[in-house]
Amino acid sequence: MKYTITTVLFVTLLSALQAQIGIELDLEPGDCFCEGTPQQPFSVTAEGSAGPFTYEWSSPNGYSSTAKEPDDIVLAGEYTLEVYNAYACSFTYSVVLEACTGPTFQFDIDPPSDCGVDDGHINLTLTGGTAPFTYQWYVNGSPSVTSEDFEDAEEGQAYSVEVTDGNGCVHFAETPEVEQLPPLSLELSSVSGACPGLSNGAVEVVASGGAPPYQFQWSNGANTTVGELNGLLAGSYSVTVTDDDECNSTLSFVIEGASLPAISVLEQTPPLQKMVNSQSTQLHSAVFSNWSIRV
Numbered sequence: 001m002k003y004t005i006t007t008v009l010f011v012t013l014l015s016a017l018q019a020q021i022g023i024e025l026d027l028e029p030g031d032c033f034c035e036g037t038p039q040q041p042f043s044v045t046a047e048g049s050a051g052p053f054t055y056e057w058s059s060p061n062g063y064s065s066t067a068k069e070p071d072d073i074v075l076a077g078e079y080t081l082e083v084y085n086a087y088a089c090s091f092t093y094s095v096v097l098e099a100c101t102g103p104t105f106q107f108d109i110d111p112p113s114d115c116g117v118d119d120g121h122i123n124l125t126l127t128g129g130t131a132p133f134t135y136q137w138y139v140n141g142s143p144s145v146t147s148e149d150f151e152d153a154e155e156g157q158a159y160s161v162e163v164t165d166g167n168g169c170v171h172f173a174e175t176p177e178v179e180q181l182p183p184l185s186l187e188l189s190s191v192s193g194a195c196p197g198l199s200n201g202a203v204e205v206v207a208s209g210g211a212p213p214y215q216f217q218w219s220n221g222a223n224t225t226v227g228e229l230n231g232l233l234a235g236s237y238s239v240t241v242t243d244d245d246e247c248n249s250t251l252s253f254v255i256e257g258a259s260l261p262a263i264s265v266l267e268q269t270p271p272l273q274k275m276v277n278s279q280s281t282q283l284h285s286a287v288f289s290n291w292s293i294r295v
Contacts, residue, residue, distance in 0.1 A: 006058070022046075023081060023093045032100035033076045034169035040095060042070035042079075050085040052249040056082055087155075101279040103165065104131030105173040112155055113245035114210045120153030123176055130166040137161050155180035184210030184243050186251040189227070194234040201232035201255035210243035217242070234258075 022045040027033060033041060046053040046068070057065040059079045073079075076099030083091045103126040112120040119217040126133060137144045138160045144150075150159060159175040166280070186207045194201030205227035207214045216224045227239070234257030242248040 023095060025095060025097070027058060027097075031098070032167060033073075033097040034167060035076055035099050035102075036074060037170055038072045038074055040069055041073055042069050042081075044068050044081070044083075046083055048085070049237075050089070052086060052089060054086075055081060055086045075099075080277045098169045100130070100165075101125060101128060102169060102171045103133070103163065105161075105163075105171075107173075109153070109178055112153065112180040113179060113247055114183045114243070115245060115247040116131045118152050118154035119245075120178050120180075121154070122150040122151055122153050122159060122178070124161060126163065129163075129171070130169075131261070132166055134164045135161060136164075150175075151180050181211055181245070182209040182246050184208075184241065185241075185248045186241055186249050188251060188253055190254060191255065193258045194232060199231045199233050201234060202227050202230045203232065203237070203253055203255065205239055205241070205253075207241045207243075207249075211245040211248055213244060214260045216240075217244045220226070253293060261263070 008010070010224050024043045024045075026041055026043050033039070035210045036124065044055070046055075053068075055066055055068050057063065057067070057070055057079060059075075059077055061077050063073070063075070063079070076097040078094060078096050081093045081095070084092075085092075106125040106127065107126070108123040110121040110123070112118055124135075129228050133148075135146055135148055137150050140158050143159075150161075153159060153186055155178055157178065159178065161173055161175070163171045163173075165171065185208050187208070189206045190202075191204075191206040192200075192202040205216070207216075207227055214227075216222075216227055216229075217240045218224070218229055220229075220232070222229055227241075229239075232255045234255050236252065238250055238252040
């Protein structure tokens with residue numbers, strides 16, 4: 001039995017033999033692909049007398065290109081290359097880009113204190129990824145420090161950080177908003193006057209805002225962790241409250257002296273003598289000798 005090879009079939013077979021197509025991955029320094037930054041991960045070789053060749057790249061992620069070695073690949077995944085020679089013969093190749101595993105960002109923010117000082121702290125913790133890491137912080141989009149954490153953060157600024165891992169992959173994250181603590185505020189809740197010559201005055205001061213816990217330094221030398229103080233004589237006082245950020249505020253107050261009741265004798269027949277200890281301000285018809293009244 002004889003087979004006849006037509007000219008078209010012969011050309012097709014010949015062109016296939018003359019076209020040598022190869023595709024390799026150019027992944028350095030690791031074996032994974034850094035997503036997010038446009039790259040040229042493929043090296044394509046197309047040789048033979050069946051050229052010139054045309055190229056069509058496609059991917060399930062929606063990517064397409066007609067470049068031989070595209071330099072705008074940003075996502076990992078499966079990519080398919082179809083190469084056509086001068087005779088419209090096609091050669092199909094598939095390659096998979098494995099994504100590098102990046103770190104997880106965790107931000108812990110210590111807000112600026114209520115003293116009006118830009119002393120906030122942004123602590124960055126990375127989990128996973130490939131060490132070592134380098135850091136580039138940005139404030140309102142402008143480059144700033146290159147440390148792992150950010151010191152002296154202030155309210156109302158936009159902070160972000162760019163981390164480069166051991167594979168050369170760049171990872172970017174914005175921090176939560178930095179908010180300053182409300183100012184330390186003191187309020188006089190209650191004041192009780194003192195009897196003349198007695199230490200029975202009392203005061204209560206309520207602290208709010210700032211960074212608890214609070215320390216109370218009273219002008220009579222007392223130190224407390226609560227805003228209550230008893231055993232006060234009549235007079236002027238002050239209290240300075242310091243919070244955990246060492247911000248402070250001072251409040252002045254007065255312990256009033258209670259006045260004695262007035263005593264009047266309406267009728268008497270001396271001599272009188274009587275010791276009276278009551279809340280009455282009047283003495284009626286007390287008939288004693290050599291009288292005196294103590295309230």
